Amino acid sequence: MSDSHSTYFIPEPSRWPIVGTVALFIAFLGAAIMLNGSAFGTLILGFGFAAIVYMFAGWFADVIGESIAGKYNKQVDVSFRWGMAWFIFSEVMFFAAFFGALYYARVFSVPWLAGEGAKLITHELLWPEFIYEWPLMVIPDLEAFAASLYNEVIPAWGIPAINTAILLSSGLTVTFAHWALKKNNRSGLCWWLAATVLLGFIFVFMQASEYIHAYDELNMKLTSGIYGSTFFMLTGFHGFHVTMGAIMLLVILIRSIMGHFSALDHFAFEGVAWYWHFVDVVWLGLFIFVYWL
Amino acid sequence: MSEAVVHEDHHEHHDHKPTGIGRWLFSTNHKDIGTMYLVFALIMFFIGGAMAMVIRLELFQPGLQYVDPLFFNSMTTMHALVMIFGAVMPAGVGLANWLIPMMIGAPDMALPRLNNMSFWILPFAFALLLGTLFMPGGAPNGGWTMYPPLTIQLGDAFPFLIFAVHFLGISSIMGAINVIATVFNMRAPGMTFMRLPLFVWTWIITAFLLIASMPVLAGAVTMMLTDKFFGTSFFSAAGGGDPVMFQHIFWFFGHPEVYILILPAFGIVSQILPTFSRKPLFGYESMVYATASIAFLSFFVWAHHMFTVGMPLAGELFFMYATMSIAVPTGVKIFNWVATMWRGSLTFETPMLFSLAFVILFSIGGFSGLMLAITPVDFQYHDTYFVVAHFHYVLVTGSVFALYAGVYYWLPKWTGHMYDETLGKWHFWISTISVNVLFFPQHFLGLAGMPRRIPDYAVQFADFNMVSSLGGFVFGVSQLLFVYIVIQCVRGGEKATNQVWEGAHGLEWTLPSPPPFHSFTTPPKVTDATAHS
Numbered sequence: 001m002s003d004s005h006s007t008y009f010i011p012e013p014s015r016w017p018i019v020g021t022v023a024l025f026i027a028f029l030g031a032a033i034m035l036n037g038s039a040f041g042t043l044i045l046g047f048g049f050a051a052i053v054y055m056f057a058g059w060f061a062d063v064i065g066e067s068i069a070g071k072y073n074k075q076v077d078v079s080f081r082w083g084m085a086w087f088i089f090s091e092v093m094f095f096a097a098f099f100g101a102l103y104y105a106r107v108f109s110v111p112w113l114a115g116e117g118a119k120l121i122t123h124e125l126l127w128p129e130f131i132y133e134w135p136l137m138v139i140p141d142l143e144a145f146a147a148s149l150y151n152e153v154i155p156a157w158g159i160p161a162i163n164t165a166i167l168l169s170s171g172l173t174v175t176f177a178h179w180a181l182k183k184n185n186r187s188g189l190c191w192w193l194a195a196t197v198l199l200g201f202i203f204v205f206m207q208a209s210e211y212i213h214a215y216d217e218l219n220m221k222l223t224s225g226i227y228g229s230t231f232f233m234l235t236g237f238h239g240f241h242v243t244m245g246a247i248m249l250l251v252i253l254i255r256s257i258m259g260h261f262s263a264l265d266h267f268a269f270e271g272v273a274w275y276w277h278f279v280d281v282v283w284l285g286l287f288i289f290v291y292w293l
Numbered sequence: 294m295s296e297a298v299v300h301e302d303h304h305e306h307h308d309h310k311p312t313g314i315g316r317w318l319f320s321t322n323h324k325d326i327g328t329m330y331l332v333f334a335l336i337m338f339f340i341g342g343a344m345a346m347v348i349r350l351e352l353f354q355p356g357l358q359y360v361d362p363l364f365f366n367s368m369t370t371m372h373a374l375v376m377i378f379g380a381v382m383p384a385g386v387g388l389a390n391w392l393i394p395m396m397i398g399a400p401d402m403a404l405p406r407l408n409n410m411s412f413w414i415l416p417f418a419f420a421l422l423l424g425t426l427f428m429p430g431g432a433p434n435g436g437w438t439m440y441p442p443l444t445i446q447l448g449d450a451f452p453f454l455i456f457a458v459h460f461l462g463i464s465s466i467m468g469a470i471n472v473i474a475t476v477f478n479m480r481a482p483g484m485t486f487m488r489l490p491l492f493v494w495t496w497i498i499t500a501f502l503l504i505a506s507m508p509v510l511a512g513a514v515t516m517m518l519t520d521k522f523f524g525t526s527f528f529s530a531a532g533g534g535d536p537v538m539f540q541h542i543f544w545f546f547g548h549p550e551v552y553i554l555i556l557p558a559f560g561i562v563s564q565i566l567p568t569f570s571r572k573p574l575f576g577y578e579s580m581v582y583a584t585a586s587i588a589f590l591s592f593f594v595w596a597h598h599m600f601t602v603g604m605p606l607a608g609e610l611f612f613m614y615a616t617m618s619i620a621v622p623t624g625v626k627i628f629n630w631v632a633t634m635w636r637g638s639l640t641f642e643t644p645m646l647f648s649l650a651f652v653i654l655f656s657i658g659g660f661s662g663l664m665l666a667i668t669p670v671d672f673q674y675h676d677t678y679f680v681v682a683h684f685h686y687v688l689v690t691g692s693v694f695a696l697y698a699g700v701y702y703w704l705p706k707w708t709g710h711m712y713d714e715t716l717g718k719w720h721f722w723i724s725t726i727s728v729n730v731l732f733f734p735q736h737f738l739g740l741a742g743m744p745r746r747i748p749d750y751a752v753q754f755a756d757f758n759m760v761s762s763l764g765g766f767v768f769g770v771s772q773l774l775f776v777y778i779v780i781q782c783v784r785g786g787e788k789a790t791n792q793v794w795e796g797a798h799g800l801e802w803t804l805p806s807p808p809p810f811h812s813f814t815t816p817p818k819v820t821d822a823t824a825h826s
Contacts, residue, residue: 008399011321013315013320014406017413018410021414025421028460029421031456032421032452032453032455032456035522078478079474082474083404083471086470086473087466089504089505090507093506095512097511097542098516101542105534108538117605126530139526139533140530140533144532148524221524222519222523222524226533229519229527
């Protein structure tokens with residue numbers, strides 16, 4: 001690494017940003033057409049996703065190539081760090097919107113529908129039988145939601161507690177991998193990373209089986225009123241992020257096996273590890289506020 | 294401004310410019326990307342402006358004459374979306390792209406490829422959004438705030454609207470990340486945070502607002518999407534949700550958003566007033582703290598947009614006092630601008646004229662905002678033309694005027710030519726007079742009870758509407774003069790010096806006009822000397 005202020009690194013013109021833009025455009029276009037009821041949209045969406053994967057592969061290949069060629073100095077490394085850190089913060093704020101919806105429902109809208117505060121008349125006029133409890137077992141408009149009523153929700157101290165243990169352990173294993181990398185212990189790096197990837201995918205598998213249980217046996221669905229909406233949207237987006245994180249870890253694992261990264265220079269590893277800790281922390285919020293309390 | 298000592302050896306033009314369409318499509322250059330942002334913003338300004346002309350034409354006299362009510366509602370909705378996300382925000386980012394690297398002594402933005410993508414998303418996102426004009430059921434027509442249940446009932450346009458918002462959000466977040474990484478990491482040696490030009494400061498703070506608020510908007514519209522297509526109940530009371538919840542989440546984004554539109558304008562004016570007053574900015578530190586305070590407070594005032602929705606009394610009171618407290622840091626800024634000019638050696642070139650108009654007219658918008666912040670009074674003003682007058686004073690004579698000021702101020706630096714000062718002054722005077730004819734009567738209309746977003750109105754509102762429409766047409770047409778002035782300046786004109794303006798200080802004025810392709814290939818050394826004080 002050269003002195004941070006002696007030379008600057010400016011990338012050459014690149015086709016990947018415009019490829020990525022067009023790919024996202026195709027995906028959004030396809031999704032919109034699909035949602036408007038045309039199966040043709042699904043095809044476009046699939047093509048868009050393929051193009052997005054192609055863009056990621058190509059863009060990262062360029063970046064990895066430049067990194068291995070030694071074109072990056074300390075300053076580029078720091079720019080990447082700020083970029084990743086604030087990207088993760090934007091993700092935090094995305095989850096904050098859904099947590100906000102959960103709190104608003106629990107603290108305001110559901111008690112109001114049950115007649116609390118100044119909203120007694122709403123309760124009397126709309127659904128007088130509705131009572132407030134959380135987890136919400138009665139949906140205000142029982143007729144409209146007849147197909148998705150449930151008597152039971154997923155308890156915190158079953159699969160969710162095991163999943164908490166899995167995800168927290170994976171936070172440890174990724175740190176062990178990092179320590180191994182810093183000590184130039186390559187086999188330790190690969191094995192601990194492999195363990196992390198494995199734990200990640202086990203988490204996703206457990207989450208999927210929990211969803212199947214909720215749908216098939218409890219009849220608790222995305223369409224089950226505000227409880228189902230917040231439950232599945234929060235855990236669903238989290239599960240999606242865990243899946244992405246696990247794929248990122250897998251890429252890092254493959255790169256580690258290929259001999260990439262050095263004890264002093266391994267931002268890609270650290271960026272992915274930060275991301276992994278982020279999904280970990282979001283999970284703790286979910287475990288406490290969605291499953292437990 | 295910083296007294297800068299620049300190494301002489303980096304001014305040789307050894308940079309190779311890519312050519313052809315690839316120069317623009319694959320660009321990693323902050324100046325080219327900045328230019329694309331600014332041109333795009335100008336095009337969208339005229340598309341949004343054309344929609345405003347349709348609105349003012351229909352409102353020229355009472356009765357329904359030119360467009361049907363549904364299309365009228367599409368015009369108000371799309372006018373807002375185009376102007377906010379297509380014109381003002383991209384213009385701000387365009388200026389940031391051009392200026393931040395030059396002002397902090399960097400060769401380019403920190404993440405040039407990401408920068409390219411931030412820009413190129415915009416035309417594609419607007420293809421999704423503007424395409425809805427030709428869809429069954431029409432373009433979005435429930436207001437730019439997209440409140441459910443009305444907006445959920447939209448036709449085929451609905452998913453396009455949602456995905457366009459997602460797409461624009463991705464662009465804004467990437468752009469904001471880039472600004473933060475650039476300012477944190479690419480400053481020249483000696484360019485400490487408290488030596489940054491105020492435009493750079495306002496942009497860092499804007500970037501934080503973007504990163505914190507755009508994902509929340511993405512969350513809100515995602516909930517709307519799943520409510521419509523996947524059976525969730527976020528905004529449906531039947532399932533335990535609440536349509537008002539959308540308003541809370543939306544305005545948690547929406548209020549920081551309005552500061553995203555105005556803070557860069559504050560920055561521009563804070564650069565221009567000292568130059569033409571030939572005095573340093575008064576109270577630099579307090580300007581920085583005031584800007585940060587405004588941004589911080591913006592996260593705790595959102596519900597003043599929804600005083601009439603039926604919130605608990607405690608909420609109404611909290612949001613009223615929190616909102617009014619924003620007047621304190623804003624007052625600090627206006628005081629400092631005026632104090633900067635106090636006993637200065639003033640000249641009135643076009644950028645200065647627009648900045649002066651900004652200070653006065655933005656203050657009018659600020660005061661009407663203070664009136665709207667008073668909860669019991671807002672019950673009368675809510676959803677009337679008083680609100681329309683208020684936010685057009687802060688957005689048109691505020692943001693847009695500051696952007697004009699900024700373009701006139703830096704255009705000679707960008708193009709290497711002086712613009713036509715006489716025409717610039719004409720543009721200023723016609724705009725300033727007509728914009729007041731356009732928006733000032735709307736205060737009276739609102740106080741008299743005329744509601745917003747309606748294509749027809751009671752006859753007692755006829756006179757003021759006619760006056761307002763006439764002002765609108767003149768304002769609309771006079772903006773073509775700006776396009777002519779800019780094109781003329783790009784094509785030629787009196788050669789601009791490096792410093793351009795006699796009183797201008799800062800790193801960007803040490804570079805040649807036009808500056809080299811990559812601004813500072815070796816970092817300049819910034820010394821304290823007269824730094825900004």
